[in-house]
Amino acid sequence: MTDSIEAKLDLLQDLIRRAQKRGADAADAVFVEGTSQSLSWRLGAVEQLERSEGQDLGLRVFVGRSQAIVSSSDTGRDALDELVERAVAMAKIVPADPYAGIADPGQLATEFLDFDMFDPSEPSAEELKDMARRAEQAGMAVTGVTNSEGAGAGFAHTRVAMAASNGFARSYARSSHSLSASMLAGEGTGMERDYDYTGAVWAGDLRTPEDIGQSAGEKAVKRLNPKKAKTQQVPVIYDPRAARSLLSHLSGAINGSSIARGTSFLKDMLGKDVFAPGVTVVDDPHRMRGLRSAPFDDEGLPTARRDVVDSGRLTTWLMDLRSARQLGLASTGHASRGVSSPPSPSATNFYFAPGALTPKQLMADIKAGFYVTELIGMGVNSVTGDYSRGASGFWIEDGEIAHAVSEVTVAGNLKDMFKALTPADDLVFRYGVDAPTVRIDGMTLAGS
Numbered sequence: 001m002t003d004s005i006e007a008k009l010d011l012l013q014d015l016i017r018r019a020q021k022r023g024a025d026a027a028d029a030v031f032v033e034g035t036s037q038s039l040s041w042r043l044g045a046v047e048q049l050e051r052s053e054g055q056d057l058g059l060r061v062f063v064g065r066s067q068a069i070v071s072s073s074d075t076g077r078d079a080l081d082e083l084v085e086r087a088v089a090m091a092k093i094v095p096a097d098p099y100a101g102i103a104d105p106g107q108l109a110t111e112f113l114d115f116d117m118f119d120p121s122e123p124s125a126e127e128l129k130d131m132a133r134r135a136e137q138a139g140m141a142v143t144g145v146t147n148s149e150g151a152g153a154g155f156a157h158t159r160v161a162m163a164a165s166n167g168f169a170r171s172y173a174r175s176s177h178s179l180s181a182s183m184l185a186g187e188g189t190g191m192e193r194d195y196d197y198t199g200a201v202w203a204g205d206l207r208t209p210e211d212i213g214q215s216a217g218e219k220a221v222k223r224l225n226p227k228k229a230k231t232q233q234v235p236v237i238y239d240p241r242a243a244r245s246l247l248s249h250l251s252g253a254i255n256g257s258s259i260a261r262g263t264s265f266l267k268d269m270l271g272k273d274v275f276a277p278g279v280t281v282v283d284d285p286h287r288m289r290g291l292r293s294a295p296f297d298d299e300g301l302p303t304a305r306r307d308v309v310d311s312g313r314l315t316t317w318l319m320d321l322r323s324a325r326q327l328g329l330a331s332t333g334h335a336s337r338g339v340s341s342p343p344s345p346s347a348t349n350f351y352f353a354p355g356a357l358t359p360k361q362l363m364a365d366i367k368a369g370f371y372v373t374e375l376i377g378m379g380v381n382s383v384t385g386d387y388s389r390g391a392s393g394f395w396i397e398d399g400e401i402a403h404a405v406s407e408v409t410v411a412g413n414l415k416d417m418f419k420a421l422t423p424a425d426d427l428v429f430r431y432g433v434d435a436p437t438v439r440i441d442g443m444t445l446a447g448s
Contacts, residue, residue: 067342194374199291278312410443
């Protein structure tokens with residue numbers, strides 16, 4: 001924690017006191033300052049170098065159950081006086097929300113663990129350039145690669161301070177580092193592209209540039225000369241990169257706000273089996289060096305690791321205070337917010353627990369099937385669970401990858417897909433929402 005952030009914590013508490021003097025019954029405030037730098041490199045030269053440094057402050061005030069939120073990047077005293085005045089005036093005229101409000105003091109987090117979320121190092125532009133250059137060189141060295149869409153490297157530092165009239169006042173810092181490369185293979189209309197990416201809280205945990213570049217090049221080459229596939233029902237294997245999207249659909253379906261509105265295809269499934277026995281989905285804000293780890297949520301409540309799906313059974317919704325009040329339940333500590341919006345529920349480090357089979361074992365008995373590496377479009381109905389997405393990948397014959405496939409659609413219903421899902425054992429944490437290879441039987445493949 002820097003002295004400047006500690007000073008901002010004092011500023012937030014003073015801001016809240018001023019809001020109360022002007023008529024607010026309760027208030028909370030958040031301050032965010034960040035530094036980021038990114039560099040893109042293509043065909044042996046820097047294509048773009050960007051650096052951003054900024055700070056923003058958001059104040060939320062309550063008059064009764066009516067709330068208003070005002071944000072500013074100006075922390076001068078006159079600007080903050082105007083901020084307070086405007087926020088209180090707005091709260092006095094907007095409709096009341098019976099479920100809005102800050103936490104009671106007894107609900108607040110009291111233990112603040114260190115999850116090693118901040119790497120203080122700041123790679124220089126030269127270091128970022130070297131990483132991107134090495135990644136592209138490794139990709140271009142792969143036989144069959146004919147061009148590059150470029151490589152990119154970057155980092156971000158973020159510091160957050162939060163305070164509320166219930167007595168909460170804490171701050172934390174987080175960092176992220178990333179590296180990616182995208183390669184092209186083939187010629188003319190037969191060209192194919194693919195990419196690879198690595199992200200981590202600490203720069204030392206990134207995969208090497210050579211690994212990223214070579215992987216991107218090899219993936220692109222494998223996609224050459226794709227064939228069509230006939231419409232049929234087949235087992236579908238999702239590559240880990242594609243399987244992550246299934247978790248995003250799940251987190252949206254168990255979001256407390258969606259449940260309270262009745263707009264989720266899982267709205268009646270709490271405590272019931274939604275996956276096959278043995279499938280577990282974890283939300284873990286306490287994961288060391290996790291990209292989405294948090295010592296407390298954005299309403300000051302404690303966070304905890306949860307098996308949101310325990311051997312197939314859905315055990316909880318993801319809730320902030322407002323959605324929990326709507327549902328007559330207790331918040332699960334999943335509030336997330338920015339400076340200009342109220343809290344809403346959001347998953348943290350969210351992942352399928354690994355299964356017992358290797359990816360090779362997972363598809364060993366498949367006579368004919370489809371291995372998805374990329375999904376296109378957003379054809380998912382969150383109310384019904386109907387699922388239809390464009391896809392590309394590889395055809396599976398007799399348990400082995402046979403050839404590339406493009407321009408097909410995979411379709412089903414997420415309720416059925418979840419029940420038919422089997423995870424492999426190759427989970428790697430890369431994004432914050434992570435999955436191993438997964439298999440789903442009985443999906444419809446629409447092709448020629």
